[in-house]
Amino acid sequence: MTLHSPQNDAPRPRVVIIGGGFGGLNAAQTLRDAPVDITLLDRTNHHLFQPLLYQAATATLASSDITAPIRGVLRRQKNVTVLMGEATGIDVARKAIQVKGLPELEYDYLIVAAGARHSYFGHPEWEALAPGLKSIDDALEIRRRFLTAFELAEESTDEEEQRSLMTFVIIGGGPTGVELAGIMIEIARQALREDFRRIDTAQTRIVLLEGGPHILPAFPEALSRKARKDLEEFGVEVRTKELVTRIEPDAVWVGEERIATRTVFWAAGNAASPLTKSLGAPLDKAGRVEVNADLSVPGHPEIFAIGDMALVLQRGKPVPGVAQGAIQGGQLAAENIRRSVAGQPRVPFRYFDKGNLATIGRDHGIADLRGLHLSGRLGWWLWLLVHILFLIGFRNRASVLLQWAISYLTYQRSSRLISHLDPKDGKISS
Amino acid sequence: MTLHSPQNDAPRPRVVIIGGGFGGLNAAQTLRDAPVDITLLDRTNHHLFQPLLYQAATATLASSDITAPIRGVLRRQKNVTVLMGEATGIDVARKAIQVKGLPELEYDYLIVAAGARHSYFGHPEWEALAPGLKSIDDALEIRRRFLTAFELAEESTDEEEQRSLMTFVIIGGGPTGVELAGIMIEIARQALREDFRRIDTAQTRIVLLEGGPHILPAFPEALSRKARKDLEEFGVEVRTKELVTRIEPDAVWVGEERIATRTVFWAAGNAASPLTKSLGAPLDKAGRVEVNADLSVPGHPEIFAIGDMALVLQRGKPVPGVAQGAIQGGQLAAENIRRSVAGQPRVPFRYFDKGNLATIGRDHGIADLRGLHLSGRLGWWLWLLVHILFLIGFRNRASVLLQWAISYLTYQRSSRLISHLDPKDGKISS
Numbered sequence: 001m002t003l004h005s006p007q008n009d010a011p012r013p014r015v016v017i018i019g020g021g022f023g024g025l026n027a028a029q030t031l032r033d034a035p036v037d038i039t040l041l042d043r044t045n046h047h048l049f050q051p052l053l054y055q056a057a058t059a060t061l062a063s064s065d066i067t068a069p070i071r072g073v074l075r076r077q078k079n080v081t082v083l084m085g086e087a088t089g090i091d092v093a094r095k096a097i098q099v100k101g102l103p104e105l106e107y108d109y110l111i112v113a114a115g116a117r118h119s120y121f122g123h124p125e126w127e128a129l130a131p132g133l134k135s136i137d138d139a140l141e142i143r144r145r146f147l148t149a150f151e152l153a154e155e156s157t158d159e160e161e162q163r164s165l166m167t168f169v170i171i172g173g174g175p176t177g178v179e180l181a182g183i184m185i186e187i188a189r190q191a192l193r194e195d196f197r198r199i200d201t202a203q204t205r206i207v208l209l210e211g212g213p214h215i216l217p218a219f220p221e222a223l224s225r226k227a228r229k230d231l232e233e234f235g236v237e238v239r240t241k242e243l244v245t246r247i248e249p250d251a252v253w254v255g256e257e258r259i260a261t262r263t264v265f266w267a268a269g270n271a272a273s274p275l276t277k278s279l280g281a282p283l284d285k286a287g288r289v290e291v292n293a294d295l296s297v298p299g300h301p302e303i304f305a306i307g308d309m310a311l312v313l314q315r316g317k318p319v320p321g322v323a324q325g326a327i328q329g330g331q332l333a334a335e336n337i338r339r340s341v342a343g344q345p346r347v348p349f350r351y352f353d354k355g356n357l358a359t360i361g362r363d364h365g366i367a368d369l370r371g372l373h374l375s376g377r378l379g380w381w382l383w384l385l386v387h388i389l390f391l392i393g394f395r396n397r398a399s400v401l402l403q404w405a406i407s408y409l410t411y412q413r414s415s416r417l418i419s420h421l422d423p424k425d426g427k428i429s430s
Numbered sequence: 431m432t433l434h435s436p437q438n439d440a441p442r443p444r445v446v447i448i449g450g451g452f453g454g455l456n457a458a459q460t461l462r463d464a465p466v467d468i469t470l471l472d473r474t475n476h477h478l479f480q481p482l483l484y485q486a487a488t489a490t491l492a493s494s495d496i497t498a499p500i501r502g503v504l505r506r507q508k509n510v511t512v513l514m515g516e517a518t519g520i521d522v523a524r525k526a527i528q529v530k531g532l533p534e535l536e537y538d539y540l541i542v543a544a545g546a547r548h549s550y551f552g553h554p555e556w557e558a559l560a561p562g563l564k565s566i567d568d569a570l571e572i573r574r575r576f577l578t579a580f581e582l583a584e585e586s587t588d589e590e591e592q593r594s595l596m597t598f599v600i601i602g603g604g605p606t607g608v609e610l611a612g613i614m615i616e617i618a619r620q621a622l623r624e625d626f627r628r629i630d631t632a633q634t635r636i637v638l639l640e641g642g643p644h645i646l647p648a649f650p651e652a653l654s655r656k657a658r659k660d661l662e663e664f665g666v667e668v669r670t671k672e673l674v675t676r677i678e679p680d681a682v683w684v685g686e687e688r689i690a691t692r693t694v695f696w697a698a699g700n701a702a703s704p705l706t707k708s709l710g711a712p713l714d715k716a717g718r719v720e721v722n723a724d725l726s727v728p729g730h731p732e733i734f735a736i737g738d739m740a741l742v743l744q745r746g747k748p749v750p751g752v753a754q755g756a757i758q759g760g761q762l763a764a765e766n767i768r769r770s771v772a773g774q775p776r777v778p779f780r781y782f783d784k785g786n787l788a789t790i791g792r793d794h795g796i797a798d799l800r801g802l803h804l805s806g807r808l809g810w811w812l813w814l815l816v817h818i819l820f821l822i823g824f825r826n827r828a829s830v831l832l833q834w835a836i837s838y839l840t841y842q843r844s845s846r847l848i849s850h851l852d853p854k855d856g857k858i859s860s
Contacts, residue, residue, distance in 0.1 A: 044848065045581065045846065045847070045848045046846070046847050046848070059494075063492070063493075063847055063849060064489075064492040064845035064846075064847045069625070069846035069847070071622075071625035071626070071846075072625060072842065075625050076624065078627075080627075081584075082584075083581075083584065084581040084585075085585065102585055103587075136847065136849050140849060148514075151475065151513075151514040154511075154513070155513060155514075155515065157533075192501075195499070195501035195502060195505050195512075197508075197510075197511045197512075394836070395840075395842070398832055398836070399832060402828055402829060403825070403829070406828070410825075412502065415494035416475065416476070416499035417475070417476050417494045417566065418474065419493060419566050419567055419849075
C-alpha cells in the first residue's frame with residue numbers, strides 16, 4: 001500500500017467522503033492517484049443510478065440493473081476503503097464524524113455528498129401516505145403499491161372502490177413525476193391490459209399535480225408544453241397551478257376538490273440531508289449549504305459540500321440538483337483537495353450544463369441541448385442512448401439494454417415482482 | 431367468455447387452485463381448453479422458479495430473473511382468474527376456502543398446491559437465527575445476511591469477531607445446502623476478493639453440516655462422494671453425520687463442539703403447508719397428505735393435493751419433492767378433473783423420473799439420468815442447459831443467460847445489492 005506514498009514518511013492526509021452517489025463516487029475516482037487515504041462511507045452498499053429509479057419503481061428494470069456495489073466499482077483503487085454505515089453527525093471542531101454503530105471517523109479533508117430526501121412542505125405525516133422516490137427501497141415500495149392496487153381492484157366487488165384503487169395521483173411535475181406518470185399510464189393501458197378479468201386497466205386514471213404554471217419547469221416553455229401535450233395524449237390528467245392541501249388514506253384534496261384515490265406518490269419537494277446542520281454554515285430553505293466558489297463550506301476550507309447538499313450560484317442562478325451537477329461538483333472538490341495537498345492554489349467551480357433530457361413515455365422524449373431542442377422520437381432515443389452510456393458497469397448496460405429491448409418489443413414489463421411481502425403476516429395491501 | 435362453454439346453459443364447474451408454483455401453474459395450463467372456470471390463488475403475485483432461488487440469494491441473479499408474474503403467464507388463458515391472497519383454511523364440508531381479507535372462495539374441484547415451508551425439527555425458535563430458502567423474500571434476507579457479514583467484518587477491529595463474521599454455517603446437505611455452499615465459497619474467494627481492505631475474504635469458512643451419512647442423499651453414492659470431493663476442493667468444510675443441537679446468535683453447537691458464527695442458513699427440513707390440516711385426511715410426519723393413486727384426497731374425490739403437500743408412493747418409494755414431481759402431479763390432477771367433468775374415468779399417477787441434477791460450483795455439476803452418471807464440467811453444462819430451458823418466459827431466459835455469461839467470464843456478481851434496509855432506522859445488521 002505504498003504505491004502512492006510520498007517519499008517521506010509523513011502520514012497521508014485522510015479524506016472522508018460521505019455518500020456513494022454521483023458526487024461521492026466521482027470525488028473518490030478523481031483522487032485515484034492522489035497521495036491520500038480515502039474512506040467512502042455510505043448507508044447502503046450500492047451506488048444508485050437515480051435517473052432510472054422510476055423504471056425500477058414501475059417494474060421495467062430490476063433493482064440490480066440500476067445499482068452497482070460501491071466496493072465493486074472501487075475495488076482496484078487501493079487508496080479507498082469503503083464502509084457501510086450511516087453518518088449521524090459531524091464534529092467540525094474535532095474533525096470527526098459520528099457513525100451509527102461504528103467508531104468515530106477522523107478526517108483531514110471531508111466531502112459531504114449525502115444527497116437529499118423528500119420534503120413534505122411542513123407535512124411530515126404525508127410521507128406514509130405518499131412515498132417518494134430516492135432509494136431502491138423507495139422504488140420497491142412504490143412498485144408494491146402500484147401493482148397491489150390493481151390486485152385489490154380485481155378482488156373488489158364495489159365499483160366505487162375499484163375506481164378509487166385504479167386512480168393514482170402523482171404530486172410534483174418535475175422529471176420524476178412526469179416520468180412516473182408517463183410510464184404508469186403505459187403499463188396500465190398496455191402491459192397489464194390482458195392480465196385481469198374483472199377490471200379494465202385501460203380505465204386507469206393517472207393524475208399529475210403540479211403547483212407551478214408548467215410541468216418540467218427546468219425546460220424551455222415550448223418543450224414543457226410539448227411534454228404536457230404528449231402526456232395528455234397518453235391519457236394522463238395533467239393539472240398545473242394545483243396545490244395539494246390534504247392527503248388522506250383514501251383521497252387527495254386540491255383546495256375544495258376531493259380526488260378519491262388509494263395510491264399517491266410524492267415527487268414534489270427535496271430537502272438536503274440533515275447532516276448539513278452539523279456544519280455550522282448558512283443553509284438555504286431546502287437545507288443546502290451555501291458553499292464558496294471552490295465548493296468548500298464557509299469557515300471550513302477542509303470541508304466540501306456537493307450535489308444536492310450544496311447551493312452553488314453560477315451567474316446568479318443555482319446549479320440544478322441533477323447528476324451532472326453532482327458529478328462535476330465531486331470532481332472539482334476532489335481536485336481542490338489534491339491541489340491543497342500538493343500546495344497548489346484552489347480553482348473555482350464552473351458548471352458546464354450539457355443539457356437536459358426527459359422521457360414522457362414510449363417514443364416520446366424532450367431534450368434541451370444548450371439551445372438545440374429535440375422532442376418526440378428523437379428526444380426519446382437520445383435519452384435512451386445517454387442513459388445507457390452513463391450507467392456504471394458493463395453488466396448493467398447489457399442488462400438494461402436487454403430489458404428495454406424486450407419491453408419495447410412486447411409491451412410487457414417482466415419485473416412485475418412484488419417483494420417485501422411480510423412473511424410474518426402475509427400483508428399485501430399498503 | 432362463452433368460448434369453452436358446453437352447449438347447454440348449466441354453470442361451469444368452479445376449479446380453485448391454491449398455489450402458483452410448478453404444480454398449480456401446470457394444473458391451470460393443463461385445463462386450458464376444459465369447460466371449467468378456474469381461480470388460481472397465490473399469496474404472492476409471482477411464480478417462482480425455485481431451483482435457481484439460491485442464485486438470487488447469493489447475488490448472482492436478480493429476483494425478477496427467476497420470477498414471472500402469474501397473471502402475465504396466464505393472461506391469454508381466459509378461463510383463469512388470478513387472485514392474490516392467502517388461503518387460511520378449507521371447509522371441506524361446505525366446499526369453501528377462507529382467504530385472508532377476501533370473501534370465501536367456493537369450489538367444485540380443488541387442487542391444493544401450496545408447497546412446503548421449512549421445518550426446524552421442533553425448534554421454531556431457530557427460524558429467526560437460521561433463515562431458510564423458499565421465497566424471494568427469504569432469498570433477499572439470505573443475501574442481506576451473507577453480504578452484510580463481510581461489511582461488519584471489514585468494520586470490526588476484533589480478530590475473533592472478524593473470524594466469526596466470516597464463518598457461515600449451512601445446515602442440511604441436500605441440493606439447496608450444497609448449491610449454497612458451492613456458490614458462497616466461490617463468491618467469497620473470487621468475486622469479493624478485491625473488494626475489502628481490512629479482511630481477506632479468501633479466509634472465509636463455509637461449513638456444511640449434514641445429519642445423514644452422505645450429502646445429496648437422493649443421488650447414487652458415487653456421485654454424492656464426487657460432489658463432496660469437489661466441494662472440499664473448493665474449500666467448503668463438509669461434515670456428515672453431524673447433528674446440530676443448538677443455534678445461538680453467535681454460534682452453532684454440534685454436540686459439545688461450538689462453531690463461532692454470526693450467520694447460519696437452514697436447508698434441512700421441510701414441512702407441508704399447514705393447509706393440509708384442514709383436509710381431515712391422514713398426514714405423514716412432514717405434514718403431507720397421503721393421497722390416492724389419482725392424487726385425490728382420501729374421502730374427497732373433488733380435492734387433489736400435489737407437489738410438496740402430497741405423499742405419493744410409487745413402487746413403495748415416495749415421489750421426491752422436486753419440480754418435476756409437482757409439474758407431473760399438477761398435470762395429472764388437472765387431467766383427472768377434466769375427465770370427471772367429461773364423465774370419463776380417472777387415471778392413476780405414474781411418476782416419470784427424468785433424472786436428477788445438482789451444481790457444486792463453477793464447472794462442477796453432477797447428473798443422474800436414469801442410470802447414466804455425469805459429473806464435472808459436463809454435469810455442470812447440462813445443469814445450465816436444463817435450467818435455462820425450463821425457466822418460464824423468454825425475458826427470464828435471456829436475462830439469466832446474460833447474467834451467467836457475465837458472472838462466468840468476470841467472476842463478478844453484479845447483483846450484490848442489499849435491499850430491505852429499513853429506511854426508518856437504517857439498520858444494516860441482522
